[in-house]
Amino acid sequence: MKTLWLMILGRLGLGLATLLAISVIIFSAIEMLPGDLAQEILGQSATPETVAAFRSELGLDRPALERYLDWAGGIATGDFGTSMASRRPISELIAARISNTLFLALYAAAISVPLALVLGLLAALYRNSVFDRLANVTALSSVSLPEFFLGYILIFVLAQSGLFPAVADVTAEMPLGDRLYAAFLPALTLTLVVTAHMMRMTRAAIINLLASPYIEMARLKGVPRGRVILCHALPNALAPIINVVAVNMAYLVTGVVVVEVVFVYPGLGQLLVDSVAKRDVSVVQAASLIFAAAYVLLNLAADVLATVSNPRLVHAR
Amino acid sequence: MARHMKHHADPTRRALLGSMAAAGGLAALGWPGGARAAAPSRGGHVRYGVRGGSTTDSLDPGTYSHAFVRTMGYAFCNTLVEIDGNNRLQPELLEFWEGSKGAASWVFRLRPGITFHDGKALTADDVIATVQHHVRPGSTSGARALMTAIKGMERLDDLTVRFTLEAGNADFPAIFSDYRMMVMPARDGVADFASGIGTGGYVLKNFEPGVRASLERNPNYWRADRAFFDSVDILAMSDATSRQNALLTGAIDVMDQADLKTVHMLKRKSGIEVASTTGGLHYTYAMNAELAPYDNMDLRLALKYGVDREALLQKVLRGYGSLGNDHPVAPTMAYYAADIEQRAYDPDRARHHLKKAGLDNVSLSLSVTDGLYQGAVDGVTLYREQLAPVGIDLEIARVPTDGFWTDTWMKKPFVAGIWGTRATADMILSAAYESTAAWNESFWREPRFDALLKAARTELDESRRAELYRDMQVMIRDEGAAVIPLFADNVFALSDRIGHPEAMSGAWELDGGRSIERWWIKA
Numbered sequence: 001m002k003t004l005w006l007m008i009l010g011r012l013g014l015g016l017a018t019l020l021a022i023s024v025i026i027f028s029a030i031e032m033l034p035g036d037l038a039q040e041i042l043g044q045s046a047t048p049e050t051v052a053a054f055r056s057e058l059g060l061d062r063p064a065l066e067r068y069l070d071w072a073g074g075i076a077t078g079d080f081g082t083s084m085a086s087r088r089p090i091s092e093l094i095a096a097r098i099s100n101t102l103f104l105a106l107y108a109a110a111i112s113v114p115l116a117l118v119l120g121l122l123a124a125l126y127r128n129s130v131f132d133r134l135a136n137v138t139a140l141s142s143v144s145l146p147e148f149f150l151g152y153i154l155i156f157v158l159a160q161s162g163l164f165p166a167v168a169d170v171t172a173e174m175p176l177g178d179r180l181y182a183a184f185l186p187a188l189t190l191t192l193v194v195t196a197h198m199m200r201m202t203r204a205a206i207i208n209l210l211a212s213p214y215i216e217m218a219r220l221k222g223v224p225r226g227r228v229i230l231c232h233a234l235p236n237a238l239a240p241i242i243n244v245v246a247v248n249m250a251y252l253v254t255g256v257v258v259v260e261v262v263f264v265y266p267g268l269g270q271l272l273v274d275s276v277a278k279r280d281v282s283v284v285q286a287a288s289l290i291f292a293a294a295y296v297l298l299n300l301a302a303d304v305l306a307t308v309s310n311p312r313l314v315h316a317r
Numbered sequence: 318m319a320r321h322m323k324h325h326a327d328p329t330r331r332a333l334l335g336s337m338a339a340a341g342g343l344a345a346l347g348w349p350g351g352a353r354a355a356a357p358s359r360g361g362h363v364r365y366g367v368r369g370g371s372t373t374d375s376l377d378p379g380t381y382s383h384a385f386v387r388t389m390g391y392a393f394c395n396t397l398v399e400i401d402g403n404n405r406l407q408p409e410l411l412e413f414w415e416g417s418k419g420a421a422s423w424v425f426r427l428r429p430g431i432t433f434h435d436g437k438a439l440t441a442d443d444v445i446a447t448v449q450h451h452v453r454p455g456s457t458s459g460a461r462a463l464m465t466a467i468k469g470m471e472r473l474d475d476l477t478v479r480f481t482l483e484a485g486n487a488d489f490p491a492i493f494s495d496y497r498m499m500v501m502p503a504r505d506g507v508a509d510f511a512s513g514i515g516t517g518g519y520v521l522k523n524f525e526p527g528v529r530a531s532l533e534r535n536p537n538y539w540r541a542d543r544a545f546f547d548s549v550d551i552l553a554m555s556d557a558t559s560r561q562n563a564l565l566t567g568a569i570d571v572m573d574q575a576d577l578k579t580v581h582m583l584k585r586k587s588g589i590e591v592a593s594t595t596g597g598l599h600y601t602y603a604m605n606a607e608l609a610p611y612d613n614m615d616l617r618l619a620l621k622y623g624v625d626r627e628a629l630l631q632k633v634l635r636g637y638g639s640l641g642n643d644h645p646v647a648p649t650m651a652y653y654a655a656d657i658e659q660r661a662y663d664p665d666r667a668r669h670h671l672k673k674a675g676l677d678n679v680s681l682s683l684s685v686t687d688g689l690y691q692g693a694v695d696g697v698t699l700y701r702e703q704l705a706p707v708g709i710d711l712e713i714a715r716v717p718t719d720g721f722w723t724d725t726w727m728k729k730p731f732v733a734g735i736w737g738t739r740a741t742a743d744m745i746l747s748a749a750y751e752s753t754a755a756w757n758e759s760f761w762r763e764p765r766f767d768a769l770l771k772a773a774r775t776e777l778d779e780s781r782r783a784e785l786y787r788d789m790q791v792m793i794r795d796e797g798a799a800v801i802p803l804f805a806d807n808v809f810a811l812s813d814r815i816g817h818p819e820a821m822s823g824a825w826e827l828d829g830g831r832s833i834e835r836w837w838i839k840a
Contacts, residue, residue, distance in 0.1 A: 035723030038457070041373070043382050043722045045459030047755040054457040085373030086526050087511075093372065096525070148556075155562045167366075167559070167568040169529070169552060261556050264366075264563070266528040274372035274527055277719055283372070 004307060004314070008300065015296035022292045023075075023285055027068050030281050036060055037084050037279045058084045071282055075289075085280045093271065094286055100170060101267040104183055105252035108190035113245055116195045120202025120241075125229055127207060139196035151189045151262035158185060168263040186263040190256060194248040201244040205237035239306035246302035253298075254291040357816060357837035363546045365833070366560040366569040367826075370553025372527035377510045378499040379451055379458025384573050384826050385553050387496045389530045392549065392833040393434075394499035394515030397425060397444065398490050400740055400829050402820035404596065404649045406491055410439065410500055410516065412476075419775045420485035427476040431539045433502045434514045441472045446503030450510070460497035462755045463744075485775035487782075491740040496830055518544025518834040527553050532833070545837035561810075564589060570812040571836075573826040577635045577691050583810055590813050593637050593806040596823025597647035597738035597745065600690065600805060602683060602700070603758040605730040606798035610681075615674035617798055620681075621660060622667035623707045624700055626802045632699060633692035637808045641801035644793040645736060645745045648804070649823055652742045652786035657794065667707040680710040684725050685733035688718030690805065693733055700802075727758050734758055734799075738824040742786055746770055750793060759798035766792050814839055 038054030039046050055061040074081050080090035119139070123132045142150060159166035168183045209215060210233060218232050219225075257269030268287055275283035307313045369383030381390055399409040408414065410431060415424045431439040451458040452467055466489075469481040482489065492498065500516060501508040513521040518540065519532035530551045538544050552569065554560045560572040561583060575583060575591060584591045604611035604620070611617065626640045639648060642660055646653050671679065685697045694715060701711040716725045726732055739745040748754055751770055752762035766789060773785040793799075807826045811817070816839045822829030828836065 034720035039723045040720075041380055041382075042457075042459050044726070044756070045382065045462070046722065047462050050457055050459065050461050053455045057455065057457060083373065086375045088526075093526075152558060152562075155566075159562065159566050162566070165568055166562040166566045167552065167554075169568070262559055264552060264554050264556075264559055266525070270527060271372045278371065278373040280373050 004304065007307070008304060011296075011300050011303070015293070015300065018296055019289055019292055022288060023072065024068075026285055026288045027064075027071075027281065030276070030279055030284055031064050033276075033279060035279065037281070040278045041085060060084075067281075071285060075285075080286045081282045083275075083280055083283050085275070085278050085283075090283055090286050093283065094268070094290070096172060097266060097268045097271050098290060099172075100265065101253060101256075101269070103170075103179065104186060104190070104256065104265065104267060105249065107180065107183060107187040108194065108252050109249055111187060112191040112195045112248070113198065115191065116198035116245075117202055117241070119195070120199040121206065121229060121234070123199065123203045124206035124210070124233075125225060127203075132203075135199070139199050142192040143194075143196035147189060147193055147256075147258045148262050150192050151185070151259060154185050154189055155262075158188075166263070168265040170265070183263075183265065186256075186259050186265050189259050189263075190252055194251065198241070198244050198248055202237070202241050205240045206233050209233040209236055235309065238309040242302050242305045242309070246298045250295045250298045253294045357545050358840035359545050359837070360547050361838035362548045362550075363571065363815070363833075363836075363838065364569045365549065365551040366554040366563050366572045367551055368553075368555050368557070368560070368574055370527050370551075370555070374526040375510075376513050376524065377458075378497045378501070379456065379460060381497050381499075382459065384830075385530075385551065387825055387830040388573070388827060388833065389521070389524070389532075389551055390496060390499050391517070391830045392519040392532050392551075393513065393517040393521040394501070395517050396495070396498050397493035397500060398740075399831070400494050400822050400824045402818050402822050402828070402835070404822055404824060404829075405651075406494060406740060408490075411490075414490045416487065416489065418485070420487040420489065420777075421482045421775075423480040423482070423489055424473070425478045425480070425490075428539070429476060431516055432537060433516055434520045434535060435502070435512075437502055439500070439516055440475050440503075441478045442503045442506070443500060443508075444478050445470050445472060446506055446508040447498070447500050449506075450501065450508035451497070458497065460495055463492050463495060463748075484771065486743070487774055487777065488741045488743040491744055494740045494824075496825065519549060529553065540834075543834045546833065549833050551833075564810055564812065567812070570815055571809070571827065571832065572811070573807075573809045574691075575808045575810050577633075577637060577808065580635065580637075580808060580810075588813050589810055590815075591808065591810045592817070592821070593808045594821045594823035594828070595639065595647075595649055595804070595806050596825070596829075597645070597650060597736070598805045598807065598823070599641055599645060599647065599736050599801055600693075600696070600803045601645075601734040601736065601758065602697075602800040602802070603732055603734050604798040604800075606759055606761040608730045608760075610674070610676065610679065611730060611798060613674045613676075614796060615670040616676060616679070618795075619667040619670040619674065619707060619709065620704075621800050622663045622670065623704045623709060624800055624802050625662035625703045626660075627662070628703070629696055629699060629802050633696040634803060634805055637806040639804045639806075641803050642790075642794055643797065643799065643801045644790040645749065645799075645801060646742045646786070646790050647738070650742050652783050654783075654787040654790050657787070657790055660794070662703065664703075664706045667704075667709075671708055678708045678710070680712060681731055682712040682714045682729075683731045683733060684714040684716055684729040686716050686718045686721045686725065689721065689733060690735050693735075696802075697733055727756075727760075732758070740824065742789075743770070743774060746789060746793075750789075750797070761793075761796075761798045763792065763796065 038051045042050055082089050083093055119135050123135050126132050155166045158164045164184050165182055168186050170179050170182050215232055218228050257273055260267045260270045272287040367385045367388050370385035374386055395410050397411050399407050401407045410427055412426045412428045451460045452464050466482045467480055468483050471479045473479055501510050502514055518535055518538045520535050522533050523531040532549045534544055534547050557576040563569040564572045580591060606612055621643050630638055683697055685693050687694050697713050704711045749756050749758055752767050769785050769789050773782055776782040809827055815836055817836045
C-alpha cells in the first residue's frame with residue numbers, strides 16, 4: 001500500500017510540472033496568434049490610437065515574459081486574476097461554467113459508462129450473434145457521425161415532437177429534476193459519442209481473456225458462461241477498461257464545445273473558445289489549466305484503480 | 318440660421334421648423350414605428366435567441382460590436398437620438414437639438430423628468446460624462462473616431478449641453494444614434510457603465526456574458542408608448558440552426574439572422590413569421606487604390622463591370638437585399654440619388670477597360686473569410702466565374718475569421734468587407750471614403766471628394782446639398798476603389814404571437830436593435 005501512496009504523490013508532483021509546462025506552451029501559443037486582445041475586441045472599429053490606449057490600460061504593451069511571470073505569481077497565490085476583456089474576476093467566470101461542465105460530464109458518464117459496460121459484456125457473451133453485430137453497428141455509426149449532426153438528429157426526433165427541450169438553458173437556481181430534463185439531449189448526444197469506445201474496449205478485453213487457459217479451466221469445471229465472464233474474466237479486464245473510461249471522462253469534461261454550441265449549454269468549452277478568439281490570455285490559461293488538471297487527475301485515478309484492481313500489484317513482494 | 322436648424326421632439330412643431338437634413342423633413346412625420354396593424358398590448362415574457370454573444374463581452378458601450386450587446390444595450394439604455402421605424406432620425410432623450418455658426422456649434426436640450434433606474438435624474442452631466450467616456454485621452458472606445466470633430470463641451474444648465482466642433486457638420490446629431498452612444502449615468506464626472514444602469518425601458522437584472530441577459534420592465538419608464546413586454550431573456554445563440562430549432566420548438570420567440578439557405582423552408586412553417594428590413598448594410602470588395610494594379614482606374618472599372626450583381630443578389634442573398642451601385646449610400650438614406658444609372662454586368666465593357674489599363678490577362682487575389690457574412694465565400698466564388706470571360710483570373714484567398722480585421726482587412730490589397738448601417742450618408746462617407754478616415758478601406762484619397770464632403774456638411778440649402786451628395790455618389794461609383802455589389806437585408810424570424818410595427822428600422826438587426834422596447838405580445 002505504501003508504494004501506492006508514493007506513486008500517487010510522485011504522480012501529483014509530475015502533474016504539477018505538467019501544468020506548469022502547459023501554461024508556458026499555452027501562453028506562447030496565444031502570443032503567436034495574430035493580433036492581441038485590443039485588436040480583437042475593437043475588430044473593425046480599431047484605430048491605432050484606441051488600440052494603443054487599450055494596450056496601455058491592460059498592460060499589454062509590457063514584455064511577454066513580464067506578463068507571464070505576473071500571471072504565474074498570481075496563480076501561485078491562488079489568484080486567477082481578472083478577465084482582461086470583461087474585467088470580471090476569472091474565478092467568478094469559471095465557477096458557474098465549471099459546475100455546468102462537470103454536471104453535464106457526470107450526467108453523460110452516468111448514462112454511458114454502465115450502458116457501455118453492460119453492452120460490452122453482453123456483446124462478449126453473445127459474440128458474433130445478431131445482438132453483438134447490432135450493438136456494434138449502432139455504436140460505431142453513432143461515433144462516426146459528427147457531434148453536431150447527432151445533436152441535430154436528436155433535436156429533430158426528440159425536440160421537435162416536444163418531448164425534450166432543444167435549448168439546454170440551465171441556470172444555477174434550477175432544481176435538479178429540471179436540470180436533468182433540460183440537459184437530457186446534450187447528455188444523450190455525448191452518450192452516443194463516447195459509448196462505442198468504451199463498449200468496444202470492454203468487449204475486446206473480455207474476448208481476449210476468454211482465450212486464456214484459466215478461462216478454459218473454468219469452462220471445463222462447468223461454470224456457466226455468464227459467471228465465467230463476470231467473475232473470472234471481468235476482474236482481469238478491469239485495467240484496460242478503466243483506462244478507456246478515464247480517457248472518455250476526460251473528453252466529456254474538455255471536448256464538448258460543439259455540443260455546448262448546438263444546445264446553447266453554458267459550459268467551460270465555450271468560455272475557452274470565446275477567450276481564445278479575443279486573446280483573453282488569463283482566461284485561456286485558467287481554462288486550459290482546469291482541462292489539463294482534469295486529464296492529469298483522471299489518468300491518475302485510472303492508474304490507481306488499475307493498480308488496486310490487480311492483487312499482484314497491491315501485494316507486490 | 319439657428320432657428321433654421323432646430324429639430325424638435327414635438328411632432329406638431331417639427332413641420333414648422335426647417336428641415337434637419339438627416340430627419341428628412343416632412344417624411345419623418347410618421348411618429349415612432351409608423352402605422353400599426355393592431356394596438357400593442359402590455360405584458361408577457363419573451364425569449365430572444367441572438368447571435369454574437371461572447372464570454373468576453375462587457376457592459377462598456379465602447380466595446381459593443383455585435384447583435385447581442387446591441388439588443389441588450391438598447392433595452393436598458395437610451396441614446397440621445399434614435400433611428401425610427403422609417404430610418405429617420407428622431408430625438409430620443411433629447412427634447413431638441415439646435416445648430417448654429419455654420420453647424421459648428423450645437424445645443425442639445427434633454428427632456429426634463431427622466432430618471433435612471435436607480436432614481437438619479439438625467440442631467441447634462443451624464444451626457445458630458447458619456448461623451449467623455451469615448452473621447453477622453455486614453456479612451457478605448459470603438460466610437461472614438463466618430464467624434465474627433467468635437468472641440469469642446471459646455472454645460473449650459475441642468476438639461477442643456479453645447480458642443481463646439483472643429484468644423485461645421487449639419488449631421489452632427491446623427492452620431493448620437495450610434496449603438497455605442499448609450500447614455501450612462503455620471504458618477505463623480507465619470508461615466509459608470511459597470512453598474513448596468515440606464516434610462517431604458519428595461520432594467521438589467523442579470524447579465525452572464527456569452528450566455529444570457531435577463532431584463533424586467535422599468536416601471537418608471539419615461540415613455541408611455543414603448544416597452545410592452547413585462548420581462549425578456551436574451552440568449553446568446555451563435556449557431557443559426559440552433560436558433561431555428563429553438564424557434565420551431567417554442568424555446569425562443571424571436572431569432573435574429575435567419576440562415577438564408579433554409580429560410581424558404583422556415584417560411585413554410587405555421588406559427589412563424591420571417592421578416593426582413595432594408596438598411597445600409599452592404600458588402601464591398603475593396604481594393605487598395607495606392608497599390609498597382611489597383612491604382613489604375615480602368616482596372617477598377619473592369620472589376621466593377623465584371624460583377625453580376627443580380628446573380629449575387631439571387632444566389633448569395635436569395636433575393637433579400639438590393640443591388641449596389643459601387644457607392645455606399647443606401648436607398649433608405651436621405652440624399653440617395655435614385656437617378657444614377659445602375660451599373661450592370663457587362664463583360665465586354667469590362668474587357669474594354671482591362672485592355673485600356675494595358676492588361677490583357679491578369680491574375681488577382683481577393684481575400685475573404687467565411688465568418689464575414691453568410692455566403693461571403695460563395696459570393697467571391699461566383700465573382701471568380703463572372704470575371705473569367707473578362708480575362709481576369711481571380712484567385713480566392715480564404716483566410717480564417719480569427720484575426721481577419723487585424724491581418725487581412727486593410728492589409729491585403731483586395732479584400733471582401735462589410736459595412737453596417739450608418740444613420741446618414743455623411744457618416745458612412747466620412748467613415749470609409751474621406752482621405753483622412755481611419756477606416757478608409759480602399760485607400761482612395763481624392764481631394765475633390767473631400768471638398769464636396771466638407772461643403773455638404775455645412776450646406777443648408779436642401780437642393781444644393783442633395784446635389785453635392787449626388788456628385789459624391791457618382792464620384793465614388795466611377796472613380797472609387799471599392800466594388801459594392803450588394804445591400805443586404807436583415808432577415809430574422811419570430812413567433813406569430815409577437816406583434817411589431819409595420820415599419821421597422823433597417824439600421825441593425827431586429828428593428829434597428831430596438832425591438833425589445835418596440836414590439837409586443839399580441840393580445
